[in-house]
Amino acid sequence: MAQVLEFKLPDLGEGLTEAEIVRWLVNVGDVVAVDQPVVEVETAKAMVDVPCPYAGVVTARFGEEGSELPVGAPLITVAVGADASGGSSEGSGNVLVGYGTSEAPARRRRVRQAQPAARNGRAEPREVPAAPAAPETPAAPEPARPSDGPVPVISPLVRRLARENGLDLRELTGSGPDGLILRADVEYALRAAAAQHRTAAPAPAPVARPVVGGETRTPLKGVRGAVADKLSRSRSEIPDATCWVDADATELMRARTAMNAAGGPKISLLALLARICTAALARFPELNSTVDQEAREVVRFGHVHLGFAAQTERGLVVPVVRDAHARDAESLTAEFARLTESARTGTLTPAELTGGTFTLNNYGVFGVDGSTPIINHPEAAMLGVGRIIPKPWVHEGELAVRQVVQLSLTFDHRVCDGGTAGGFLRYVADCVEQPAVLLRTL
Structure with a gap:
């Protein structure tokens, strides 16, 4: 019998209470190993890859890219057990960039399967009895397409630049070693897309661009929000x-x-x-x-x-x-x-x-x-x-x-x-x- 364990956003320490999901590294149905990074998050301090302390099959994930989650909120659920993952269901207990990962719960739980409908970016689970697994290794997910899998990027800043401009990194060919995508590659692609847009459709400026005499609003979050809070506190207390x-x-x-x-x-x-x-x-x-x-x-x-x-x-x-x-x-x-x-x-x-x-x-x-x-x-x-x-x-x-x-x-x-x-x-x-x-x- 497999059991489903819920992996929550770990305590990030240093007073950090929330993190923004930058990029999911796994999909529902993927097989994960102990301490395999499953999601990349950005805190007010740094960009962090969060490893999962369990080995098994991802049955659900919670939160969309760009959304913020508080510490303790569910990240993913994993079906673990000898039949589900071929490994132990114990938590790794290893350290995540200075943060501790928790051990696996001792009690067993029923398998949760995510339904298509979602509410507030979270999959709606329903409890069903855990089905006995086949004696052999479970059927693997559909064969990966060439566009699947992690994209080699030189830094999280490059990935964020692409995400903020709606650019799919899988469509790029990196000019760095072994196809590594550099910032210059992203900037070149953005300039090319902008030139093509001007040639094909000289339409009015995008809605997100402020008009003359208008205003723009930028959320104070992440590093900028943390700096603003610290400076305000310094001025008010010292x-x-x-x-x-x-x-x-x-x-x-x-x-x-x-x-x-x-x-x-x-x-x-x-x-x-x-x-x-x-x-x-x-x-x-x-x-x-x-x-x-x-x-x-x-x-x-x-x-x-x-x-x-x-x-x-x-x-x-x-x-x-x-x-x-x-x-x-x-x-x-x-x-x-x-x-x-x-x-x-x-x-x-x-x-x-x-x-x-x-x-x-x-x-x-x-x-x-x-x-x-x-x-x-x-x-x-x-x-x-x-x-x-x-x-x-x-x-x-x-x-x-x-x-x-x-x-x-x-x-x-x-x-x-x-x-x-x-x-x-x-x-x-x-x-x-x-x-x-x-x-x-x-």
Whole structure:
């Protein structure tokens, strides 16, 4: 006798309560193995393939692509058992990108078969007695057509671009290795479709396109929604203040050039700034903290998990470098590069996006000189770094052209006063102007 087990959207951790179905990886009637990904979902943190902890035959799936499901809602039902799948019905207990999958229920249930009618995107099940399976392996689904099966795509962002523009990826021939579909392939197909549409039917603009003087509405969900919520909470809960200073970064730039000329892995400017931050936090630990509002306590951390702002196609994200205080410049450079690439491809895990204790925001990459950063709640401070550009500067009593940068610190006034914040910022500026100052803390 086969039994039908219901696999629900697992607890995603890190306070995440819902996810959007991006793409189903299985159909009803497909045979799945233990830990085989069955659906791709997007949370407010990352894109995740959800593996099923059961082996068997998919009897129903719930939710359409593009719909949102709360944690605990059914994803699929699977008929498991020796006759149905040729394997064990026990849950895998394995870990899903940092999330635990649950074990299989101990009790048996009647087989659920989905009827054609559906309500709110969910199949309406009806209970029928489980039919005894044939002694041989059950009949396989209809032979797969060439267009069936997963489509090799370089990143979830490419898949989303195609979905949002109504493009069927199965109709494309990828130009990457082994037919991998690249973003350039999707963009080329979209341009070709647009040109064909203009030639065949020069009709009025699509309804979705705003008319002159009209308006468009974009739902605040996913990454953009999570960022909006965090920024709003920061502004409403944290009494912040900002101080800033201009610093001569000429010697820091020379020191970096000398490091990279000596051979070995190249050192990034962001890594040097991060090293300066961790040294400053060791001297001014009040800024490496958070406020527990319920307990009315300031919680000071003994470690530095350094967040850094990264702009991606999915919006602003803040990956976190764990134990940044214990890393040297080479290790920091490598970790920044790894996390930046994961952010670009949308593969950051929730664990890599949470738990920061202090944030470094290099908005100078956007070509701006200064800013008043909004604190990354629930942290207590954020250091902003503007672009480094040649400016007139008094150096050793004479006017000279130097590489100047503006540094700004936004801090929670509950954890310290202006003297502490000013001392932190001044120490950072001193290290930028005279990198040898760092030798005292190494």
